[in-house]
Amino acid sequence: MPRPRSEDRRNAILRAATRVIASQGLGAATAAIAREADISNGSLFTYFDTKAELLNELYVALKAEMATAATPDLRAGDGLREQVCRMWTQWWRWAMANPDKRRALAQLQVSDDITADSHRAASLAFSGVADLLERSRANGPMQNVPLGFVLTLVNGIAEATIDEMIREPAEAEARSRVASDALWRVLAGSAAPPTA
Amino acid sequence: MPRPRSEDRRNAILRAATRVIASQGLGAATAAIAREADISNGSLFTYFDTKAELLNELYVALKAEMATAATPDLRAGDGLREQVCRMWTQWWRWAMANPDKRRALAQLQVSDDITADSHRAASLAFSGVADLLERSRANGPMQNVPLGFVLTLVNGIAEATIDEMIREPAEAEARSRVASDALWRVLAGSAAPPTA
Amino acid sequence: MPRPRSEDRRNAILRAATRVIASQGLGAATAAIAREADISNGSLFTYFDTKAELLNELYVALKAEMATAATPDLRAGDGLREQVCRMWTQWWRWAMANPDKRRALAQLQVSDDITADSHRAASLAFSGVADLLERSRANGPMQNVPLGFVLTLVNGIAEATIDEMIREPAEAEARSRVASDALWRVLAGSAAPPTA
Amino acid sequence: MPRPRSEDRRNAILRAATRVIASQGLGAATAAIAREADISNGSLFTYFDTKAELLNELYVALKAEMATAATPDLRAGDGLREQVCRMWTQWWRWAMANPDKRRALAQLQVSDDITADSHRAASLAFSGVADLLERSRANGPMQNVPLGFVLTLVNGIAEATIDEMIREPAEAEARSRVASDALWRVLAGSAAPPTA
DNA sequence: GATGAATGAGCTTTCATTCAT
DNA sequence: AATGAATGAAAGCTCATTCAT
Numbered sequence: 001m002p003r004p005r006s007e008d009r010r011n012a013i014l015r016a017a018t019r020v021i022a023s024q025g026l027g028a029a030t031a032a033i034a035r036e037a038d039i040s041n042g043s044l045f046t047y048f049d050t051k052a053e054l055l056n057e058l059y060v061a062l063k064a065e066m067a068t069a070a071t072p073d074l075r076a077g078d079g080l081r082e083q084v085c086r087m088w089t090q091w092w093r094w095a096m097a098n099p100d101k102r103r104a105l106a107q108l109q110v111s112d113d114i115t116a117d118s119h120r121a122a123s124l125a126f127s128g129v130a131d132l133l134e135r136s137r138a139n140g141p142m143q144n145v146p147l148g149f150v151l152t153l154v155n156g157i158a159e160a161t162i163d164e165m166i167r168e169p170a171e172a173e174a175r176s177r178v179a180s181d182a183l184w185r186v187l188a189g190s191a192a193p194p195t196a
Numbered sequence: 197m198p199r200p201r202s203e204d205r206r207n208a209i210l211r212a213a214t215r216v217i218a219s220q221g222l223g224a225a226t227a228a229i230a231r232e233a234d235i236s237n238g239s240l241f242t243y244f245d246t247k248a249e250l251l252n253e254l255y256v257a258l259k260a261e262m263a264t265a266a267t268p269d270l271r272a273g274d275g276l277r278e279q280v281c282r283m284w285t286q287w288w289r290w291a292m293a294n295p296d297k298r299r300a301l302a303q304l305q306v307s308d309d310i311t312a313d314s315h316r317a318a319s320l321a322f323s324g325v326a327d328l329l330e331r332s333r334a335n336g337p338m339q340n341v342p343l344g345f346v347l348t349l350v351n352g353i354a355e356a357t358i359d360e361m362i363r364e365p366a367e368a369e370a371r372s373r374v375a376s377d378a379l380w381r382v383l384a385g386s387a388a389p390p391t392a
Numbered sequence: 393m394p395r396p397r398s399e400d401r402r403n404a405i406l407r408a409a410t411r412v413i414a415s416q417g418l419g420a421a422t423a424a425i426a427r428e429a430d431i432s433n434g435s436l437f438t439y440f441d442t443k444a445e446l447l448n449e450l451y452v453a454l455k456a457e458m459a460t461a462a463t464p465d466l467r468a469g470d471g472l473r474e475q476v477c478r479m480w481t482q483w484w485r486w487a488m489a490n491p492d493k494r495r496a497l498a499q500l501q502v503s504d505d506i507t508a509d510s511h512r513a514a515s516l517a518f519s520g521v522a523d524l525l526e527r528s529r530a531n532g533p534m535q536n537v538p539l540g541f542v543l544t545l546v547n548g549i550a551e552a553t554i555d556e557m558i559r560e561p562a563e564a565e566a567r568s569r570v571a572s573d574a575l576w577r578v579l580a581g582s583a584a585p586p587t588a
Numbered sequence: 589m590p591r592p593r594s595e596d597r598r599n600a601i602l603r604a605a606t607r608v609i610a611s612q613g614l615g616a617a618t619a620a621i622a623r624e625a626d627i628s629n630g631s632l633f634t635y636f637d638t639k640a641e642l643l644n645e646l647y648v649a650l651k652a653e654m655a656t657a658a659t660p661d662l663r664a665g666d667g668l669r670e671q672v673c674r675m676w677t678q679w680w681r682w683a684m685a686n687p688d689k690r691r692a693l694a695q696l697q698v699s700d701d702i703t704a705d706s707h708r709a710a711s712l713a714f715s716g717v718a719d720l721l722e723r724s725r726a727n728g729p730m731q732n733v734p735l736g737f738v739l740t741l742v743n744g745i746a747e748a749t750i751d752e753m754i755r756e757p758a759e760a761e762a763r764s765r766v767a768s769d770a771l772w773r774v775l776a777g778s779a780a781p782p783t784a
Numbered sequence: 785g786a787t788g789a790a791t792g793a794g795c796t797t798t799c800a801t802t803c804a805t
Numbered sequence: 806a807a808t809g810a811a812t813g814a815a816a817g818c819t820c821a822t823t824c825a826t
Contacts, residue, residue: 002434002789002826003787003790029817030818040791041818042792042818043791043792045818045819049818107306112221141381144374145371145374152356153375153378155356156356157352157356160349161352164344174341178338178340185337186378202806225799225800226799227798227799235808236808236809237801237808237809238807239806242806247801417700422820433787434822434824435785435786437823442822498698502698504613534766536766538752544748544749544751544752545745545752545767549741551744560734570729570730577770578774590807590811591804591810591811593810618795618796628813629796629797629812630797630812634810638796638797639795639796639797
């Protein structure tokens, strides 16, 4: 029995790719990623057949991680407003805590190497978030548009806010509250603050 | 800034770069851009010293064009709501009419080759839009955050909506209205429709 | 020569190599050969230290098989002409029946990896054929040249004819007779047909 | 006007390829060929799009050169026998004088990279030789087989003899006469010596 | 001995940039 | 200034061989 293909090694490559892509962009050499993962350049290709495959898997993995981080646990008794608030908080906390992942994602998102399948898989990971948004927009001004549009919109607002938070980390908490209110206004149309 | 002879040629290169980058991404070869511009590969470098310089100039030019398209003419008598509405309409009309420019911008926005200076220059071009947003948010819920944040946020919402419009062009007008209302809610906090 | 366990496996590798080289050329990866032989890539190297060694052994084995196929059984009473005729028939029958082996041989013959020793060993295998040729040329026009030259020449004629037979398999029998006569003319100088 | 693409350089690459392939086989690196031709590795690809294209052009060029060398000038008054004799002499003289070209050809001949088109082009170059053979076999034992077969056969005999000449250069002239007679016997069936 | 992952040198090809014309 | 050939440093990927299991 040979040395088994190791899940650890595979993850090490994905982590290394995240770091290298965050700092050098998608043009980063596979050899650089391998070096960062402490493996030989040839070894990378036993885990990912091509660079494009590595990028696709990384994209889906990062999106899924982000989605998981954002998806709020179901706590009985919480109102929708609270749930949205918690989701949003979890989302930006993850983003602020993982700047490399966010930067890598920004590059991957617009890459031609990312297939339609990967984009689909990434969307699927957001179903928990989508469920919450579906309930939140139910009787509001967004009730008649496709849920996908709502998701896109919320994502746009979230990312824009996180960009600002990164520019001014000291004000992150303050911005968070402003953004949370804005989000709710977009979804539900009223500015009622969450019951504290 | 010593400018070489033909401004026409320079612009031809920028237009060619837009098309080529839209279809092939930032990895596009300078030779491909030169061919698309109907000049020799060497000639490109008499107009732009490096590929990075070309990308930066293209980025700023496209952002500026987008900003110009979005900036509403000052018409006496128009209310803020109407002006925001007009801005937004002009914005997405430009985006829908110029898919290549939008796609190229999406790539450029996240490129490591784009300098902080270029990002600053791009923001400056949005001063007309910024002015309008400044007035629009004056007494609303966003009155105490930096104007840059408001711009970022509005930009995020706009881009998300345009993405959706591209997915479903038939519904563009309908989405436009929904988005316009959402935008106003974010800025001003109330959903009052524009006085027609 | 310490031989590892299974002679079967060794032969399986040689057979697999024949097929793979016939279809992909000498550039074929050792891993491809191993896969075709249904063993692991590493295992191949317990049977052959290097790829070059495998190629050399394959070359000698194929040449020897060809020689064995061509060598006519000694049948008392047969005239030389009949024996040459039988040899030639056996030769091309083997070639037509084993296209992969022939193609692999064609590649191996010109490879830099094949050592002088292997070429010598291959010649040795043709001693039966050489004996017959020695007797056949005894009083003819080739009586004063080295036997090796006669062998080379006969080989050249045989291979050229087989190439033609492969191009037009339907005419193989007809070509066989023409070539047999030509062979005899080269060796013995007269065109007397075999006494049937 | 830029430096024009130079036919000299192109030929230098072909010559370099001949030498390098003769000594290292078809596995020779394009970089090695470029170095031997005293150009940069990238430059090679402005003259030949791919390595396979280079190999194909080299193959056709070498075959054509060999054919030209072998094709006898038409001299009024020469009998067929003399013409065949002259062709054969010119052929082997060229081969002995150009060992690298012969070795490179041997490799190229069996390469999978050589297309059917190239093989066709190579055959065409031998039309002068083919004409002579057509006339020579006219009333002899080979009159009823395809001319292509005759060519293949003559080629096989020629190459086999040249191989022997290379093994024993001192005997080249002697072998030449023996081979010439054998050739004539194959074609015309009689051993009549050339009228001196 | 058998397995297949690990290794790293080496390959062809691309491409931003330079430079002879 | 314009041209496009020349340059050479990468890049992604392959593969003979080694080695941990």
